Amino acid sequence: MATQHNTSLVVQKSTLSRLPLYYSHIRKMQQQGEKYVSAAAVAQSLNLNPVLVRKDLSGVSSVEGKPRAGFEIDTLLNDLSEFLGYNNVDEAILVGVGSLGRLILTNKEFSSMGLNITVGFDKDPDLHGLQVGDKFILPMEKMESYIKRTGVKIGIITVPADQAQAVCDQMVECGILAIWNFAFTLLNVPQGILVKNENLPSSLAVLSQQLAKKLNSNK
Amino acid sequence: MATQHNTSLVVQKSTLSRLPLYYSHIRKMQQQGEKYVSAAAVAQSLNLNPVLVRKDLSGVSSVEGKPRAGFEIDTLLNDLSEFLGYNNVDEAILVGVGSLGRLILTNKEFSSMGLNITVGFDKDPDLHGLQVGDKFILPMEKMESYIKRTGVKIGIITVPADQAQAVCDQMVECGILAIWNFAFTLLNVPQGILVKNENLPSSLAVLSQQLAKKLNSNK
DNA sequence: TAGATTGTTAATCGATTAACAATC
DNA sequence: TAGATTGTTAATCGATTAACAATC
Numbered sequence: 001m002a003t004q005h006n007t008s009l010v011v012q013k014s015t016l017s018r019l020p021l022y023y024s025h026i027r028k029m030q031q032q033g034e035k036y037v038s039a040a041a042v043a044q045s046l047n048l049n050p051v052l053v054r055k056d057l058s059g060v061s062s063v064e065g066k067p068r069a070g071f072e073i074d075t076l077l078n079d080l081s082e083f084l085g086y087n088n089v090d091e092a093i094l095v096g097v098g099s100l101g102r103l104i105l106t107n108k109e110f111s112s113m114g115l116n117i118t119v120g121f122d123k124d125p126d127l128h129g130l131q132v133g134d135k136f137i138l139p140m141e142k143m144e145s146y147i148k149r150t151g152v153k154i155g156i157i158t159v160p161a162d163q164a165q166a167v168c169d170q171m172v173e174c175g176i177l178a179i180w181n182f183a184f185t186l187l188n189v190p191q192g193i194l195v196k197n198e199n200l201p202s203s204l205a206v207l208s209q210q211l212a213k214k215l216n217s218n219k
Numbered sequence: 220m221a222t223q224h225n226t227s228l229v230v231q232k233s234t235l236s237r238l239p240l241y242y243s244h245i246r247k248m249q250q251q252g253e254k255y256v257s258a259a260a261v262a263q264s265l266n267l268n269p270v271l272v273r274k275d276l277s278g279v280s281s282v283e284g285k286p287r288a289g290f291e292i293d294t295l296l297n298d299l300s301e302f303l304g305y306n307n308v309d310e311a312i313l314v315g316v317g318s319l320g321r322l323i324l325t326n327k328e329f330s331s332m333g334l335n336i337t338v339g340f341d342k343d344p345d346l347h348g349l350q351v352g353d354k355f356i357l358p359m360e361k362m363e364s365y366i367k368r369t370g371v372k373i374g375i376i377t378v379p380a381d382q383a384q385a386v387c388d389q390m391v392e393c394g395i396l397a398i399w400n401f402a403f404t405l406l407n408v409p410q411g412i413l414v415k416n417e418n419l420p421s422s423l424a425v426l427s428q429q430l431a432k433k434l435n436s437n438k
Numbered sequence: 439t440a441g442a443t444t445g446t447t448a449a450t451c452g453a454t455t456a457a458c459a460a461t462c
Numbered sequence: 463t464a465g466a467t468t469g470t471t472a473a474t475c476g477a478t479t480a481a482c483a484a485t486c
Contacts, residue, residue: 016428017421046405051479058445067443067485084424085431099322113420178430186265196426201332202236205303207415209235211397212304277469286461286467
């Protein structure tokens with residue numbers, strides 16, 4: 001049964017959001033000295049449907065899994081990190097060095113995932129020239145030249161909601177192609193610009209609603 | 220065409236995650252003095268499919284929208300906040316008062332959404348008795364008695380990944396029914412416990428992957 | 439070999455979108 | 463009235479799950 005691996009990149013968005021979980025879980029196994037891992041085992045540990053995991057992994061792995069054994073961990077981790085782009089480090093800038101911005105700027109987990117936030121921008125003059133961790137904070141006016149000079153493609157927005165659209169427009173104009181938006185507002189962007197919204201109020205609504213429904217049904 | 224409103228609570232999860240956006244957008248319109256809003260207008264502002272918005276709103280509104288005019292804003296906002304449970308304030312506790320925990324504890328947006336985080340727990344003795352904003356930090360040992368005494372049902376986890384499962388177990392044992400998990404790990408919980416994962420690495424993976432694909436296809 | 443695990447094809451499930459009649 | 467907007471029914475799209483043959 002010849003199958004083409006990695007050539008058919010029909011990995012869905014939903015798959016993609018599970019891959020980091022696989023990666024982190026399987027890396028833990030590697031550190032514990034394991035050599036092989038089966039999709040079935042991953043599925044059980046992560047409480048997912050086995051077929052789902054099998055399908056996800058088969059779409060990413062460069063080699064077929066071996067029946068009875070599973071996948072060789074070293075190879076699989078390599079394929080995963082390759083696929084997720086952890087290897088070719090991506091650079092990003094961040095605008096809005098408030099408490100959330102600061103948190104993201106200094107978070108080491110991102111850099112281990114290959115996201116290198118090189119600099120923060122803020123309109124508050126008191127912050128200019130300061131460092132958060134080892135990242136400098138620059139004035140907004142420097143954004144354009146910075147983006148154009150470095151060719152950075154990812155922008156992170158951590159300003160208050162009412163300023164987010166303006167920052168977004170500015171980013172897009174300077175050449176940013178993908179925006180990670182932490183402000184609680186939907187951004188209007190031209191066709192072709194990617195936006196990923198990080199929306200805590202929505203998440204909370206889902207959770208508390210489900211809880212309310214459950215409490216009611218139990219009555 | 221008689222329709223039953225609010226009685227048929229077949230509002231999907233996906234709808235639910237859009238409602239807070241509608242709420243916030245429509246409230247802005249209210250503040251600008253608008254009296255009526257149409258699903259079509261909301262759809263256009265938020266860049267969503269009109270039918271989708273119409274369906275969402277019709278499932279939540281206590282009255283039918285008026286053709287040509289739309290929905291009365293005051294009534295609609297009331298229905299939305301009713302539906303989202305913003306009125307009957309929910310209490311929550313938070314475990315792990317690091318930088319992220321602190322950020323969430325002090326975030327005022329949550330309280331305006333009806334989530335009242337009453338107290339934070341941390342294992343660091345240096346923090347015990349301190350206040351973050353107006354919230355006290357208590358030792359972990361106090362968690363059980365606190366939950367049982369107050370009957371709080373929502374727990375927020377902001378500890379490092381390797382401690383998350385232990386905290387989760389403890390919460391569940393004490394009677395917590397819904398968990399908002401900010402640690403990058405999947406939690407194993409008994410049937411019936413709700414978990415909402417806030418998963419930044421996964422989000423990032425989706426974004427940077429899409430970007431990479433796009434950059435490649437443009438070549 | 440026997441059995442666990444693989445990858446694939448088909449069925450199911452759920453959410454979004456298209457089409458349309460009803461109404462102010 | 464004419465036209466914008468509504469709510470609903472049917473079609474489409476996408477993702478998950480079930481079933482199964484292949485294989486080490």
